[in-house]
Amino acid sequence: MTAPTGADRRPVDLLARFARAVRTAPGRPAVRAGGTELTFAELDRRTAGLAAALHAHGIGRGDRVGVQLPRTADLVVALLAVWRAGAAYVPLDPAYPPARLALMAEDARIALLIGADGAAPPRPGVPVLGPDAAAAPRPAAEPDPRDPAYVIYTSGSTGVPKGVELTRGGVADLVAGLEERGVYRAGPSVVGWNASMSFDASVQQWARVCRGDTVVLIGDEQRADPAALAAVLDATGVTDLDLTPSHWELLRETLTGRQVRLFMGGEPVPERTWRELADGGADAVNLYGPTECTVDATVAAITGPRPHLGDPLPGVRLRLLDDGLRPVPDGVTGELYLAGPRLAHGYLHRPGLTAACFVADPDGPAGGRMYRTGDRARRGADGLLEFAGRVDRQVKVLGHRIELGEIESVLARRPEVTAAAVTVREAAPGDLRIAAYVTGPAAAGGPAVLAALRAQLPAHLVPHTLTVLDGLPLTPNGKTDYAALPAPAVAAPAAAGSGAPQGDALQERVAQEWRTVLGVASVAQTDNFLSLGGHSLAALRVVHKLRRTLDIDLQLRHLLDADDLAGFTRAVRERTQAGPVGRPALVARDRTAR
Template identity: 55%
Template structure:
């Protein structure tokens, strides 16, 4: 058996009645999880799924999701996460690009590729031994943003996932068992792997649902109720949770984007055990790590076991500062069906054994005097925004598909994506139809032409700030209360009825605070998606009023 499956079998034998996974509605012991995953694996095998196949998983957040992912591994196949919240166009592309043989889902979606079958998460199939495979067989394929306008699949093999867990154990990050880990990350992102797969080493996995992930107070209360010991979050998410977490006996795994210096100091001085983790999807989640302790500023630490780090200058010579290259047995084999892009990013490694490769991260780093790596910036147009890896070129390519749009540019300002377009009326609808929520720009600005520097490059400094609507004052108690909430969380003196939340500086994590306040004041099931769908204050007020009377 490949990868982590032998460790899962050991965990079942050691403590069959221990809780393996739970959500707000249900819990499964290790024995029950073993039975459920074996049954679903049997159903998948009955539909022809086997070693080397790829199986899509499109389920909401809950115990069924863990069952599905583990069941796919027991067939010898690789799972492909297909978040039901993503636009249908994007899901159709990923499912087709990955050539999934089956889809684990509670429904039959319209984007299902021809020839693929749907298997329910509670399906029961003939019992059989786990399919024996190689550590080099793919365990999953996760899609990341692509600079050419379409996402790219990154496979990781079973041996790499098992080596990741072993490396984190070796670094002392899982010391003190038993652990109870919160699964906080989206299954579509690689950070989810080192969260849900902890069940294979005998840890309890607590699946955070969308309701708790959007309500900081409810989230922290539930973590306490479940006895969570380990929480993985992004620095941006910390800002929404910090006041609730600072006095908690937790181990924090922080990653996904650079840590600001004030946050670093705060964590170093707190009672929390905090770890900073860095790594691109191509290196199987985490490549470097460090404990956040003592004096000094932010850094990304040293390579974990199974990873070698090289800092090279433009001539590919070792240097104190330059581009970070990663190599070692945990590297991905490349991009699914993209040999050209694979050759561009995975280049020969002269420092390793014959035939080995190193991955060009595009991250600019430097070696500190203490022998740790410090992140200093990007060498391309990839950005990390609230933990999401985003290629601005992909968003621009989608916007150019909007009716009448002749040119488009996207930049990051104040932690927001701002889109500028030439021609077209409003490309937002096209963006929402083709891009996941975290890639839809917060504001759209129509220009006669894109400003250029003398050498023809986009002059980002000359791009105007989005205008706020202003206009009439809020009218009625609902509009007025929402305006007060916006003014408080955005740090503004006043907000108009026609103002746009995102144009005023809002983003998804600020929206968390807005939603929590609205739930408390109105007692309605408002969500961050509602803020995205109704960014104009007057429109959001109408929606909240409708929820209150429904």
């Protein structure tokens, strides 16, 4: 399609493009997930039926619908049907703690939930529809480009996640911009959908079905298991795959040499990864952008010697400003501000925060707004735009955007905790861990506090270590001195004295994997994997290695659900006794954002 450029760009709404894709190739696969395949004609029929069922429940433009489904073809049906009904979707990941889901559903005031059979709505009283619900189709309301399309919750520094409301026009503009820049190829592609729907990167993938691409769901059991992922890529002919630089570390051997375009995003690409991709001739792009600007704001081909952000996508105006909102000269670091039709409406029910982050634009159309990203950047001597850190305490861990203040707030609400400080530490190059510190009695670092963190926060926000200090280090003006926090306590105190390896070869084999992956000299039978600093990718490495070398049907939950090394070893032993089971699915939940 020919897209207008400059100020006159008016990208075609994605539902109109979907209708065109259905007419053009009704028999082409639209969605593939596990053994399920939906053609464009089938996806059209199912989404029309579900949209009509939503209408029958009074859902229409301006409403928000929660979608709480696992990663199956039904998920694409549900998301697209919400748009067909004129409404916006709110992703509710079934793996999140119920308390978190309830908070999001209530904050978004969802009017209905699309959930699996028997799902209890996270907001009391709202009706629940299954993804198979259908009614007689009716003509859809004419959408306005400013109609809300989805609400994505991101970590909030004051302790409560904030919902960013994005628009239909913004998504259409994103897709058109990526096409104009050649990031999406002209012809139909086969897109691996890797990111969790909780992260806006997912929009950049699943919504491509509207331009006629085939969307292949990368399941939880595949995205973190290199062999399983390779099998999916081979079976489906995926041409485009998104991933974080952290995820690349796990998938390097699987992806090297494949004819797959890699969409890297979610966190800065480290220089060594950049060079590895560039030198290896990979077809890879680096995408940068905050959720508040509809997924991606800039793109760079990963070539040349060092990482950079590239150029703004069509439709995005990018400025580097100083503290007087004046453009900074080349070579000087400024804050990145973004403007254009892709900006979110703002933060749901947070007018003060919205007005402080989406601010009057002194250099755009009259009455226009710009979003201050909190990201610092500079133009190098060669003209390349380089990321230069944050102005605040937001961090990226495994592609997840994390406000450390949110974790501190949850800790500070515990009665055992007097004061809390949370920071990130690099355990190994590129391996960031969330380290929490508390003051108070010994119980401040105890199981009740850990349990509270796990009950209220999604897994990617749960600290890897929790250390009790006598007092937090302070700067001369009395603020927490984060740089002066000590190295985290690695082993749980209870483990002391029980660390002598004992027993049989299997027990030692499992302990050896922990030591290798966690990089610690010794582990005790009473040690908890997460408390030792293990994160999801580390857990996957352990499980994957044991599965391969022992040829057993071991799954990630066996490690994550185990209280300690002894418990995990028991699970491994049980699987050993169950015998080999071919190549079973690894039911893993990779916490990588995309």
